[in-house]
Amino acid sequence: MSKSIGFYCPHCGKRMHVTSRKRPSPLFNELIVSCQVSECLASFAATLEMVRPIHNSLNPNTEVEIGLPASKRQWEKELEHHLSSLETLPTIDEHQKTYIEGFISALFHSSTIDLTRAQTYRNRLQQIKLI
């Protein structure tokens, strides 16, 4: 039996059903969601991901502790957030620039982002004028 979940069909707006589920990591689910309306029958691949812990388990699974691709992506989001807020400013000071540079290097050295991405972020930083 498929389960109805809180995803709505983008075509007809009715609740979709999970018809298939894969779990490649403890934090990550890949779902196939299908519309059951006989005049529609759209289906999609969807992902369901736990992105960061709010409260740690009293009995943590070690596999979850080590396999944290989700938290790495969280760091990159953080960098993106800092960078885009600086981009809205006409000029930034040396301190702000050094901070973001350090952030980019840290993400690169921890293999959270690859060289191409690091370079893209550095280029964006270069575009912002210093005071």
Ligand SMILES: [Zn+2]
């Ligand atoms: Zn539909």
